[in-house]
Structures are given as structure tokens and as C-alpha cells.
Amino acid sequence: MVRVVEATGSKKLLRKFVDYPNRLYRDVPQFVPATYGDDLEDWDRAKNPAFAYCDARCWLAYRGEEIVGRIGAILSRKANEKWGTHRLRFTQVDFIDDPEVSQALFDTVEAWARELGCDAIHGPLGFTDLDREGMLLEGYDRRSCFFTYYNHPYYIDHLTALGYGKDVDWIENYITVPTDEATLNRWQRLSDFVLRRYGLHLFNARTRLDYFALFDRFFRLINVAYAPLYGTVELSEAQIRRYALKFGPLLNPKLTCFVMDQEENIVALGVGAPSIAAALQKSRGRLMPFGWIGLLRSFMKNDTIDLLLIAVDPKYQGKGVNAAVINKVLHGCVSMGITHAETGPMLESNEKVQDQWKGTELEQHKRRRCFIKKLDL
Numbered sequence: 001m002v003r004v005v006e007a008t009g010s011k012k013l014l015r016k017f018v019d020y021p022n023r024l025y026r027d028v029p030q031f032v033p034a035t036y037g038d039d040l041e042d043w044d045r046a047k048n049p050a051f052a053y054c055d056a057r058c059w060l061a062y063r064g065e066e067i068v069g070r071i072g073a074i075l076s077r078k079a080n081e082k083w084g085t086h087r088l089r090f091t092q093v094d095f096i097d098d099p100e101v102s103q104a105l106f107d108t109v110e111a112w113a114r115e116l117g118c119d120a121i122h123g124p125l126g127f128t129d130l131d132r133e134g135m136l137l138e139g140y141d142r143r144s145c146f147f148t149y150y151n152h153p154y155y156i157d158h159l160t161a162l163g164y165g166k167d168v169d170w171i172e173n174y175i176t177v178p179t180d181e182a183t184l185n186r187w188q189r190l191s192d193f194v195l196r197r198y199g200l201h202l203f204n205a206r207t208r209l210d211y212f213a214l215f216d217r218f219f220r221l222i223n224v225a226y227a228p229l230y231g232t233v234e235l236s237e238a239q240i241r242r243y244a245l246k247f248g249p250l251l252n253p254k255l256t257c258f259v260m261d262q263e264e265n266i267v268a269l270g271v272g273a274p275s276i277a278a279a280l281q282k283s284r285g286r287l288m289p290f291g292w293i294g295l296l297r298s299f300m301k302n303d304t305i306d307l308l309l310i311a312v313d314p315k316y317q318g319k320g321v322n323a324a325v326i327n328k329v330l331h332g333c334v335s336m337g338i339t340h341a342e343t344g345p346m347l348e349s350n351e352k353v354q355d356q357w358k359g360t361e362l363e364q365h366k367r368r369r370c371f372i373k374k375l376d377l
Helices: 011-024 036-042 077-083 099-116 154-161 181-198 208-226 237-250 277-283 291-300 322-336 351-355
Strands: 002-006 054-063 066-076 087-095 120-123 135-138 165-176 256-260 266-274 304-312 340-343 361-374
Touching: 002 099, 011 036, 011 054, 011 066, 011 087, 054 077, 054 099, 066 077, 066 099, 077 087, 087 099, 087 154, 099 120, 099 154, 135 154, 181 322, 208 237, 208 256, 208 266, 208 304, 237 266, 237 304, 256 322, 266 291, 266 322, 277 291, 304 322
Parallel strands: 087 120, 304 340
Antiparallel strands: 002 054, 054 066, 066 087, 120 361, 135 361, 165 340, 165 361, 256 266, 266 304
16 A cells, blocks of 8 residues: 655655655666765745745655655646646656555645646646756667656656656757867857847956856856747746846856857856766765765766756857857867767757757757646636
């Protein structure tokens, strides 16, 4: 028999909730944990500004005294208002390969959705678009990233059996960094031409500390550029401060590019960071007391980077400005001996962001899905 226990509001149960994937995937070499502290903060109303417009609950599934699954749910009033929907999001879902367990977890979320008057459930999604989202469909044999979910293939069969179907898909690319002079010179010439044509320039940062004064403009561009994308909501001032603290330590001037106009507004940006996947695997996602040492080593020596964010102001989209971002990051990779780059999830329908990688050697190696189920009220 499966019993479902709410973990919301209990520090002891929340710690078990956050740590459960480490137990479920302890023998899966492709699994990469998220940062433990960040996941705990997501469920802390005092630390996560999203609770200003969200309600959220999370549960653990037990069989006897053994935890056999987990699931969270988020009611984003802001998202529903923006998109004209009445949906509840499911999030951070994991379970053993047992239909009784997945049924119990999703029955619990669906019951809360009906109490709230929601007519659909979709996910996995987070509080914002900068959180992890999408259930893995392809690429189970590839190592995950710290900012994406990993899941067993059987999850898809369980979701389908429970009546969940496709809403949208994201794809991810694995890019081989070009090192031949002809390709690098071509990107350099294109970048120089675009910057000159539109009177733009690159922000010159010597250390990551130089970026902190720009974070407000950074995330305002994210708000504008990402506004049309699936499920997004505008980040508040408090959320901008929170994400600035998350992204700040990851910035490397060689792998980060801010394109500025003559008024020093950011019109395009790209953020890459050396992969910290291996370091998080070793520390099980915990940065304290010694996990941060592995992260520092990853920053200093690595052969792969994660392409965390890329955004272009709508006024400059389609004008080739992203070439300046790609050129800067490519040359940074070459100077650091980095051979590969992995993109974050890109909506399969977002042709603009996918087209920017044309001309590079790449493999579309992962696919993930947001599922949806209509509810009978």
C-alpha cells in the first residue's frame, strides 16, 4: 500500500524530498543533482520571491517506511493571468517503476488542482522559466546538466497511462567548438560587421565582479526577450536579485558576452560556464562543506561548457547581432581549451534560437517534454 505524505512546511521532510533523486539515481552515471541548497530554498516562502504570486505544495510517497516517490505542485497565478489559463504545474517528480506509486502521486496533485478550480495540469515546470523544466524523452545515455532534469525512460509510459500527453517539446544540442582559423575568422568578420553597422560594442569585463552592476539590465532584457516563450512570467525585482546571486558566481568574462548600444543598454547577451556536472555528482549537489572545491576546479580546467542563457532584444532580432555573442564565446572556448558546448533546452518551435547554430557541427542529443492533462471538474 502506498501512502502520500505532504512535505510542505516540514524541514525534515523537505530535506528528504530534495534528496530523494540522489537515492533513486545513485547507480545512474548520467544523473547530475541540482544544488541541494537552491532546491531547499525554492520551497522556503521567506527565501523564494515567487511565493508572492504562487502557492506550492510537495509530497512524498511511502511504502511502509521506504520513500518510493515524490512530486511537487505550483499554482502560478501570474502565469495563469498572463496566458489566460487555469492550470496547475507539477514539478520535481520522481518515482520507482510502479504504477501504484505514480498513480498515488498524480492523484494527489489532481485532487488539489480540482480544489483550486484548475481545469488542467501541466509540467514538469518550475516557479519561473529559469528553473528546471521538461521531462527527458531522448538522451538517457548522455550526462545531464545541473539545470535540467534527468529521469528514467519508464516515466513516459507512466505519464501516458495516467492520461498525460504532449503540450510542448524542448530540444538540446551538443556542439563541437570549431578550431580552424577559417571558421573563427568568419565569425569574427560577421561580428565586426554587425557591431559596426548598428553602432554597438561589447562590454569589456576583466573579472566576474564587473558584471554585477549590470544584472538589473541583464534580467530586464531576459524579461523582454523571453516574454513570448511558453509559460514564462516576468521576473520581479526580488527575483532578479535572487537569480543574480545564482548566476553571478558562474560568469566567466571569456565565456560571457554583453552587447551594448550607445546608451549602454544591453541589447544582446550570452552566458556560458564551464560544466559543473562532474563536481556536483561527486558532492551529491552539496556545496558545503567541501563541494565548492570541486566547482572551483571545474571552472579552472574543463573541456565542456554549458550555454546557460542567450537573449536578443526584439528590436535587434533577425539582424545578426547574436553573431557577436557567438563569436565572443567561441574565441573564449578556444583560448581555454574547451572542445564542446551544450545548449540549454530550446523550444522546438523557436526557429530563431535554433537557426543561430547553423554552420556549426552539432548533434541534437536530447529532447524533453512538458506534458498536459485536462481535468474533468
